[in-house]
Amino acid sequence: xxxxxxxxxxxxxxxxxxxxxxxxxxxxxxxxxxxxxxxxxxxxxxxxxxxxxxxxxxxxxxxxxxxxxxxxxxxxxxxxxxxxxxxxxxxxxxxxxxxxxxxxxxxxxxxxxxxxxxxxxxxxxxxxxxxxxxxxxxxxxxxxxxxxxxxxxxxxxxxxxxxxxxxxxxxxxxxxxxxxxxxxxxxxxxxxxxxxxxxxxxxxxxxxxxxxxxxxxxxxxxxxxxxxxxxxxxxxxxxxxxxxxxxxxxxxxxxxxxxxxxxxxxxxxxxxxxxxxxxxxxxxxxxxxxxxxxxxxxxxxxxxxxxxxxxxxxxxx
Amino acid sequence: xxxxxxxxxxxxxxxxxxxxxxxxxxxxxxxxxxxxxxxxxxxxxxxxxxxxxxxxxxxxxxxxxxxxxxxxxxxx
Numbered sequence: 001x002x003x004x005x006x007x008x009x010x011x012x013x014x015x016x017x018x019x020x021x022x023x024x025x026x027x028x029x030x031x032x033x034x035x036x037x038x039x040x041x042x043x044x045x046x047x048x049x050x051x052x053x054x055x056x057x058x059x060x061x062x063x064x065x066x067x068x069x070x071x072x073x074x075x076x077x078x079x080x081x082x083x084x085x086x087x088x089x090x091x092x093x094x095x096x097x098x099x100x101x102x103x104x105x106x107x108x109x110x111x112x113x114x115x116x117x118x119x120x121x122x123x124x125x126x127x128x129x130x131x132x133x134x135x136x137x138x139x140x141x142x143x144x145x146x147x148x149x150x151x152x153x154x155x156x157x158x159x160x161x162x163x164x165x166x167x168x169x170x171x172x173x174x175x176x177x178x179x180x181x182x183x184x185x186x187x188x189x190x191x192x193x194x195x196x197x198x199x200x201x202x203x204x205x206x207x208x209x210x211x212x213x214x215x216x217x218x219x220x221x222x223x224x225x226x227x228x229x230x231x232x233x234x235x236x237x238x239x240x241x242x243x244x245x246x247x248x249x250x251x252x253x254x255x256x257x258x259x260x261x262x263x264x265x266x267x268x269x270x271x272x273x274x275x276x277x278x279x280x281x282x283x284x285x286x287x288x289x290x291x292x293x294x295x296x297x298x299x300x301x302x303x304x305x306x307x308x309x310x311x312x313x314x315x316x317x
Numbered sequence: 318x319x320x321x322x323x324x325x326x327x328x329x330x331x332x333x334x335x336x337x338x339x340x341x342x343x344x345x346x347x348x349x350x351x352x353x354x355x356x357x358x359x360x361x362x363x364x365x366x367x368x369x370x371x372x373x374x375x376x377x378x379x380x381x382x383x384x385x386x387x388x389x390x391x392x393x
Contacts, residue, residue, distance in 0.1 A: 042382075048328040065328065085336055085384065133365040133380060142327040145350055146366035214364065236366065 005106050010036045012303055013100045013109040015091070016246070017082055018045030019289050020279025021115035022071045023296025024303075029078030031304050036109075037075070038102065039084040044068035045117040046160075046243065046280075047289060049141050051167045054188070056289050093253045093275050110310055111303040114250060114262060114270075115278045115296065118243035123155070127210040135216025137238050140164045147236040149173045153219060155207055156240035157181065162189040164240050165199065175199045176232065178221060180206045210237070245281050257283035268299040273317035274306060319344040319391060322359040322370040330369040332382045337371075340393050344371075 012028050014021045017039035028035040042048045050064035059067070072082060083102075092099040097108040120138050122128060128136060137143040144152075144167065152172040154165040157179030165177045166189060175198050182203055183190050193199050202221065209220040211231065218231045245260040254270055254277075255263040262277035264270045266284075270277050278295035280287045309316050319337065321344050323330035337344050349356035349368065359370055362378055371387060372378040379386045387393065 042328045042332055044328065051326075063326075065326065084332065085339060087384065133363075133367040135366070137367065139327075139329065139367075142324065142329055142369075143367045145324050215366075 005101070005104060007106045007108065009097070009108045010034050011109070011307055012036070012111045012113060012300075013038065013098070013107050014113045014115055015088065015100070015249075016045065016115035016117050016279070016281070017043040017072070017084065018115060018117045018279060019047055019068070019071070019292040020117070020281075020296040020299075021045075021113070022068070022075050022080075022082075023293045024113050024115060024276075024278055024300040025075040025080035025082070025296075026071065026078060027297055027300035028303065029075055029080040031300070032079070033304065033307065035080045036107065037080060037082040038086065038088055038100065039082065040087050041119075043072055043082065043084055046120075049139060050160075051141065051163065053289065088249060091249045091253075093250065093272050096274075098274060110307055111274045111276070113268075113276045113278055113296075113299045113303060114254075114281060115292075115299075116246040116249070116281050118245050118280045120239070121242045121244050123207075123237075123239045123241070125207070125210060127216075131210055131212065131216040131237075134214065135212060135234070135236055136210070137236060140167055140238050143236070144168050144171050144238070147171050150235035151233055152176070152236045152238065153178055153207075153232075153234045154238045154240055155179070156242070157203070158184045158240070158242065159186055159189060161185065161240035162193055164238055166192050166196070168238065169193075169196050169198050172198055176234065177201045178205050178207055178219075179203050180224065207237075243280070247281060259283070266298070267302060268295055269302065269317065273315055274303075274310075276303060319371065319373050320347055320375070321345070322347050322349055322355060322362075322372075323368050324348060324350045327368060329382050333369045333371060333387070336382070336384065336387065337391075340391075342391055342393070 011033040012035045014037040047064040086102040100107040151174045153176040162185035204224045206222045211218040261283040264277040268276040276299035278299040279292040347355040
């Protein structure tokens with residue numbers, strides 16, 4: 001542990017500033033707790049890239065940026081501090097207090113709420129590294145604009161993929177949605193895409209190779225029903241084939257489920273006293289914005305109860 | 318002057334700009350959605366179709382938010 005780092009104590013350190021983390025910060029702030037949120041990626045997490053959220057109660061349609069911006073402001077108004085530039089280097093959860101070491105600080109915390117969410121799964125093809133940024137992309141909002149009047153493909157069949165495809169039709173001359181099985185996206189989003197004349201939907205189709213010289217120019221696809229392979233000209237491929245839990249920092253200390261998510265019940269308690277897991281990083285059946293907000297609420301309220309008992313000398317869990 | 322090539326709706330562009338402000342780095346934003354000459358210059362510099370792109374001399378650049386690389390590029 002570096003000695004020149006500043007040591008600070010916090011009631012609660014929240015790891016991750018997505019919907020779960022910011023909701024926990026809002027509740028903790030309102031309970032006058034000294035709370036810090038650390039975010040290694042972007043504030044908002046996956047939802048920061050969402051162009052139009054239509055299933056968050058109370059909003060007919062809202063962008064991820066607007067929703068998260070409002071939540072961040074709300075949490076900060078009640079005293080939560082959010083640091084998105086001081087990268088977390090290591091976490092020790094079984095210690096008392098718990099230690100969260102960043103590039104610049106050593107934080108001691110009585111409670112840690114892990115709300116580190118998920119990262120997009122990378123395209124599992126050897127050409128991915130060659131064409132990343134040169135035809136292969138993971139951020140529709142950031143990079144979609146570069147493909148005005150070009151042929152775009154979206155890989156994936158879940159809600160995020162179909163929403164990305166719908167968004168990208170505003171740039172594309174031609175938009176392919178390519179997915180290895182059947183749709184998992186909700187009916188409303190599917191219907192919107194099916195009705196768009198620019199869109200061509202290729203289900204039961206796998207992308208087997210990327211071709212091109214300096215940039216990706218074509219993708220090779222396999223029709224799983226017929227076994228036929230062919231190439232189609234694609235300028236930009238946006239990969240949306242699911243997510244992987246962001247649990248690298250915790251895997252030595254916490255029990256993880258088969259898919260890598262943290263094992264914790266609906267009360268968000270992990271098997272380490274004082275450590276909660278909230279949002280998409282927690283192993284559970286339904287992972288939605290609303291359930292992430294619910295987890296953040298639960299974790300913060302139970303954290304406050306735990307802190308009260310801890311100060312009274314009882315470490316009940 | 319440091320240049321940041323960006324677009325309007327881009328969370329990573331926002332993060333880069335916020336980071337530069339937190340370090341008191343003066344920069345000029347070049348929005349490639351608004352200005353095709355900037356879009357051409359950005360593509361010429363990187364060959365990539367991605368933003369944000371940060372450069373101080375129109376030669377060396379950083380693509381995306383990479384704090385360690387930005388610190389080296391800008392001497393932070």
